[in-house]
Amino acid sequence: GAGVSQTPSNKVTEKGKYVELRCDPISGHTALYWYRQSLGQGPEFLIYFQGTGAADDSGLPNDRFFAVRPEGSVSTLKIQRTERGDSAVYLCASSSSGTGGTGELFFGEGSRLTVL
Amino acid sequence: AQSVAQPEDQVNVAEGNPLTVKCTYSVSGNPYLFWYVQYPNRGLQFLLKYITGDNLVKGSYGFEAEFNKSQTSFHLKKPSALVSDSALYFCAVRDPNIGNEKLTFGTGTRLTIIP
Numbered sequence: 001g002a003g004v005s006q007t008p009s010n011k012v013t014e015k016g017k018y019v020e021l022r023c024d025p026i027s028g029h030t031a032l033y034w035y036r037q038s039l040g041q042g043p044e045f046l047i048y049f050q051g052t053g054a055a056d057d058s059g060l061p062n063d064r065f066f067a068v069r070p071e072g073s074v075s076t077l078k079i080q081r082t083e084r085g086d087s088a089v090y091l092c093a094s095s096s097s098g099t100g101g102t103g104e105l106f107f108g109e110g111s112r113l114t115v116l
Numbered sequence: 117a118q119s120v121a122q123p124e125d126q127v128n129v130a131e132g133n134p135l136t137v138k139c140t141y142s143v144s145g146n147p148y149l150f151w152y153v154q155y156p157n158r159g160l161q162f163l164l165k166y167i168t169g170d171n172l173v174k175g176s177y178g179f180e181a182e183f184n185k186s187q188t189s190f191h192l193k194k195p196s197a198l199v200s201d202s203a204l205y206f207c208a209v210r211d212p213n214i215g216n217e218k219l220t221f222g223t224g225t226r227l228t229i230i231p
Contacts, residue, residue: 091159
């Protein structure tokens with residue numbers, strides 16, 4: 001497809017379980033971002049990749065959160081030992097140049113995570 | 117630190133009237149500023165940006181925004197509102213002087229256009 005694709009669109013899990021969320025960016029986009037949007041809030045930055053490397057992971061809330069992008073395309077956000085407070089919509093975005101190049105971000109529709 | 121504030125949670129405008137959605141920012145130097153729109157069950161979509169140059173920037177769907185450095189504002193405007201403009205609008209800022217790539221978003225303003 002032409003846009004950013006995120007799977008699953010909805011995920012319900014139990015407290016303490018492990019979750020993976022996948023992002024397939026627009027082909028050719030080197031920059032990839034993960035954001036988290038809680039109810040009634042704006043998107044909150046989690047991590048930024050340029051190519052395969054995490055250039056900025058300062059937004060990851062704690063060591064239960066981890067993200068990878070091994071081949072510089074698809075990225076996976078991994079959450080261990082999920083907590084109820086992790087419930088949110090996780091957004092992925094990609095860009096051809098990153099915001100450093102003033103390029104706008106292209107967002108996926110998000111993965112809604114609910115931790116019971 | 118970079119931050120942005122959207123003082124209004126909700127804005128209601130009659131169809132055909134001009135609309136304004138407010139945004140103020142805080143950065144250490146000159147900002148990069150963005151507006152995004154979120155329609156129901158859709159991803160965030162880029163509307164427009166200010167990087168440098170003319171303080172009045174034009175974007176998608178007839179929207180424009182004015183960068184005002186003295187008031188640290190970047191209000192979104194449209195001369196004549198359409199019902200289809202009803203959506204959630206987010207202002208975002210990046211401080212290019214501190215070497216990071218992240219956008220900081222506001223809490224959003226829900227715009228409702230009344231037929």
